[in-house]
Amino acid sequence: KQEVTQIPAALSVPEGENLVLNCSFTDSAIYNLQWFRQDPGKGLTSLLLIQSSQREQTSGRLNASLDKSSGRSTLYIAASQPGDSATYLCAVRHMDTGRRALTFGSGTRLQVQP
Amino acid sequence: NAGVTQTPKFQVLKTGQSMTLQCAQDMNHEYMSWYRQDPGMGLRLIHYSVGAGITDQGEVPNGYNVSRSTTEDFPLRLLSAAPSQTSVYFCAIKGVNTEAFFGQGTRLTVV
Numbered sequence: 001k002q003e004v005t006q007i008p009a010a011l012s013v014p015e016g017e018n019l020v021l022n023c024s025f026t027d028s029a030i031y032n033l034q035w036f037r038q039d040p041g042k043g044l045t046s047l048l049l050i051q052s053s054q055r056e057q058t059s060g061r062l063n064a065s066l067d068k069s070s071g072r073s074t075l076y077i078a079a080s081q082p083g084d085s086a087t088y089l090c091a092v093r094h095m096d097t098g099r100r101a102l103t104f105g106s107g108t109r110l111q112v113q114p
Numbered sequence: 115n116a117g118v119t120q121t122p123k124f125q126v127l128k129t130g131q132s133m134t135l136q137c138a139q140d141m142n143h144e145y146m147s148w149y150r151q152d153p154g155m156g157l158r159l160i161h162y163s164v165g166a167g168i169t170d171q172g173e174v175p176n177g178y179n180v181s182r183s184t185t186e187d188f189p190l191r192l193l194s195a196a197p198s199q200t201s202v203y204f205c206a207i208k209g210v211n212t213e214a215f216f217g218q219g220t221r222l223t224v225v
Binding site for chain 1: 147158159206213214215219
């Protein structure tokens with residue numbers, strides 16, 4: 001059974017710092033990996049989607065990498081801002097056909113101090 | 115979260131009551147699913163559907179029913195609500211090679 005772990009569970013940094021959020025998964029037979037942002041009391045907003053054949057994806061100040069063989073992904077946030085404060089979730093999609101289900105980590109709760 | 119509409123946003127039920135959580139999409143994606151989110155446990159898959167007329171169980175299906183009569187709608191039914199079903203419920207949609215899109219969630223409390 002696929003398990004997804006996110007470390008750290010919570011992180012507090014001063015504004016302007018570059019930071020890295022970690023995601024690891026136990027079964028490397030994934031189709032893709034997706035990073036989400038969730039604000040308190042809100043739904044999930046997709047940030048980046050990395051296909052299994054890709055090594056990284058970039059969007060603005062965000063960069064996500066994927067090392068499928070070692071079962072790891074990182075989300076790099078450059079020059080953090082208070083508006084980046086949220087919970088960040090990673091999720092992997094199984095290779096098994098049909099289900100297209102996502103297995104989620106428990107998230108990293110990020111607080112960026114002004 | 116354009117494209118996925120969940121209703122209601124909040125609901126309080128008494129133990130034993132039944133209700134239906136609605137999910138509607140306007141993106142014509144074939145894959146729809148329901149997740150529940152509990153503190154410290156991430157999101158867990160309840161049921162999913164790969165197209166109209168096809169549904170299947172996810173990781174935590176007990177106590178829930180689904181149906182998919184159209185591409186647009188995927189309602190989740192609680193047959194007899196229990197306090198353990200207090201949670202936030204999310205509906206998600208996905209195309210063949212697209213990212214997953216989530217609704218805003220339904221916060222359910224069973225007393």
